[in-house]
Amino acid sequence: MNEDFNFKHIPIMLNQVIDGLDIKPNGIYVDGTLGGGGHSYEIAKRLTAGGRLIGIDQDEAAIRAATERLSEFADRVTVVRSNYAQMVSVLQSIGIRQVDGILLDLGVSSYQLDTADRGFSYMEDAVLDMRMDTRQEKTAKDIVNNYSQAELTKIIRDYGEDKFAAKIAAQIVKFRDTKLIETTGELADIIKTAIPVKFRLTGGHPAKRTFQAIRIELNRELSVLEESIEGMIDQLSDGGRMAVITFHSLEDRLVKYAFKKAESPCTCPPNFPICVCGNKSKGFVNSRKPIVPADEEMERNPRSKSSKLRIFVRRRESNE
Secondary structure (H helix, E strand, O other): OOOOHHHHOOOHHHHHHHHHHHOOOOOOOOOOOOOOOOHHHHHHHOOOOOOOOEEEOOHHHHHHHHHHHOOHOOOOOOEEEOOOHHHHHHHHHOOOOOOOEEEEEEEHHHHHOOOOOOOOOOOOOOOOOOOOOOOOOOOOOHHHOOOOHHHHHHHHHHHHHHOOOHHHHHHHHHHOOOOOOHHHHHHHHHHHHOHHHHHHHHOOOHHHHHHHHHHHHOOOOHHHHHHHHHHHHHHHEEEEEEEEEEEOOOHHHHHHHEEEEEEEOOOOOOOOOOOOOOOOOOOEEEEOOEEOHHHHHHHOOOOOOOEEEEEEEEEEOOOO
8 A cells, every 4th residue: 555545644633723723714724734634634625715725744755645635625735845944934935924824733643653664663663763854864863872871861851851861861872882773672672671660560651751852852843843933923814823732741831831922922020010122912822721632532542642732813913
């Protein structure tokens, strides 16, 4: 079977995303993490000939699969291979100044996890890769074998939030002194030996946090999000909406902070009677608490369990 048609993409919180974006039939929408096109299909379905959807993804297999999936809407869909960090320049290159909605479904896709030779999964033995964009030269193998013990400790602690970060990093360095760490299986086994037996029995697979940390570091997931989210909010038209699905606390915290800052950017001391800093609100957060999947969805799709959806609504002044 063609791997593109095997690109599994069960859209997370599909109904909540569609409701949250409040789609206008003639609006312009951007799916910055196109994946298999599950969310995009439902957006495109609601657009008329006057509407437009721009789908962006850096994964070549995702581009092929989503292009096929969205082919019936070819008159209103544009698919671009790029990182959502380049969204502003992608939109400028096709003559779009403002959009009515932006969706980001962050993290690794089911296809990437389930395709063993992509090297994302600790459940299958494969070459250590983890590149979301295969045009990139650096792989997870380079990080594991070339980062210092201190650097490994830092990323496993900060991006994996693993309390055994120092032990895991020490074990990695000890092993690679003997031979290069080349596969996901080797790395998973090394991590396992670094974690005390009693802690291996709870909290999921012992390698989960370290694999997450290496993937985030390799693909610059948090820095890309942090550097680009404000620019994306600025692309929204009056009433336009940005919906972001996150899968771990680091991403969610970042999105929560960025949305809060866009809503209340004033830097004046609390005791000032009026604002003098000149920073104006860009809109408001649609709900104070993140939206989470229903129990039924979590049972049907276990990968949705850690997901959270936050939505920001743009408000522009009439002179903008």
